[in-house]
Amino acid sequence: MAPPPLATIADLEARLGRPLAADELPFAAAALADASALVRTYGLPWSNPATAPDVAISITLAAAERRVRNPEGYRMEMEGNYQYQLPASAPTGMALTKEEIALLAQLSGRSGIASVAIHRPVRVDDTWYAQVAGDSERIPWGAPGDPGAPR
Numbered sequence: 001m002a003p004p005p006l007a008t009i010a011d012l013e014a015r016l017g018r019p020l021a022a023d024e025l026p027f028a029a030a031a032l033a034d035a036s037a038l039v040r041t042y043g044l045p046w047s048n049p050a051t052a053p054d055v056a057i058s059i060t061l062a063a064a065e066r067r068v069r070n071p072e073g074y075r076m077e078m079e080g081n082y083q084y085q086l087p088a089s090a091p092t093g094m095a096l097t098k099e100e101i102a103l104l105a106q107l108s109g110r111s112g113i114a115s116v117a118i119h120r121p122v123r124v125d126d127t128w129y130a131q132v133a134g135d136s137e138r139i140p141w142g143a144p145g146d147p148g149a150p151r
Contacts, residue, residue, distance in 0.1 A: 006040075007032055008032075043107050059100045
């Protein structure tokens with residue numbers, strides 16, 4: 001069973017600035033469930049909406065609002081002399097924006113590559129040394145069993 005949506009119909013109505021009609025409620029509930037699933041995919045599972053970060057809830061509501069306001073994902077409409085066009089960069093439909101995905105990655109701790117220091121044990125004995133060509137100095141080559149060490 002899927003966890004509950006991260007936001008409520010009442011939250012979505014507040015975003016829209018109007019109450020939803022009875023025939024819009026199933027569509028809005030589906031939009032909230034879909035948006036929550038996307039947010040959880042890019043963020044963390046957040047099975048309890050009460051413990052989800054405010055940013056995750058805001059992103060859920062933004063995606064659901066886009067879906068409810070523009071269910072077909074149109075970028076332009078025209079009728080007679082009237083024409084309305086969204087910028088090409090404006091998000092449409094249910095997809096999350098790059099910025100929203102980056103925020104969710106940051107919230108979840110998956111925001112990039114991190115380096116971790118690896119400490120190799122120091123060996124005092126059993127070390128192999130290699131002669132440097134043209135020099136009298138020898139450099140450590142490794143101990144038996146180390147990758148690349150002589151056998």
